[in-house]
Amino acid sequence: MSRIVIDEQRCKGCLLCVEACPKSIVVASTRFNAKGYKVAELPETDMDKCTGCASCAQMCPDVAITVWRTAKSKAKENE
């Protein structure tokens, strides 16, 4: 499963990742981090829709997002 991890303490809540996400699954949360920024999040329920395209991570000015992508060819071989 492709997935992203957002470092919430680094997030400044600019929400450029929300605009960048082609699947529109990265959203603004209602949580604040220690610095008082309202952070972005990808809800666990939507994580299976993530394709691991890394658009959000590349757009993030604070490089707060790490992306893992499902290894496609290997997954097919296993089937």
Add this chain to the structure above:
Amino acid sequence: MQEQLVFKRPDVLADVPTHYCPGCQHGVVHRIVAECLEEFGVVEKTIAVSAIGCSVFLYNYILVDTVEAPHGRAPAVATGVKRARKDAFVFAYQGDGDLASIGLAEIMHAANRGERISVIFVNNTVYGMTGGQMAPTTMIGQKTTTCPGGRCLEREGGPMHMAEIIATLGGVAYCARTAVNTMKNMAQTKRAIRRAFATQINDEGFGFVEILATCPTNWKLSSVASNERIGKEMIPEFPLGVFKDAAKEDES
């Protein structure tokens, strides 16, 4: 199911929070520069020259040896560094208030001499650090603290197009303007910085990349609206593209 790590912070980019405002694209440009340094394997022999402006703390974020230049003088300092240490990889990182205003003489002459350095020029059309004054690149009609009624063509002149100006100078091997507002433009930015760095490594000449970036705080817009302004207002005024590439001219 196996998964592979496809995006992480480059090792040369320090794992610390930056002082930049939310939505400021200096962070994106820092990351792309750091990735290119790693790709070329020149991290150990890089000497960066940072300028005055918001990017003044470059040395806290990109973990390479850095010389801090006086306001606008980064290309002159970089010239000295490169001539003293020919083996080093030298790049300067400047903003528009620094490069296009007080540092105009230094950038023009460094480019004209064809110094083997690379200059990353982040253009956000305003003096960011000092509180949003009018820069030479400020757009017509844009309100800043020193032109509160909007920049007026008759009174202050029009915005300076640095990439076009630098491209006309003799020693320049590569000169381009890019943006980081969309994924496509970001890929072009990476290609441009890679090519500018390659001109130095291959001893071809001076490399210059102008990158259009946001300043949400001084534009008084949200991060998302600022990013949209790049596409809607800045790119029509500052067209993207490669204005000079010595390698392609040789082929043709």
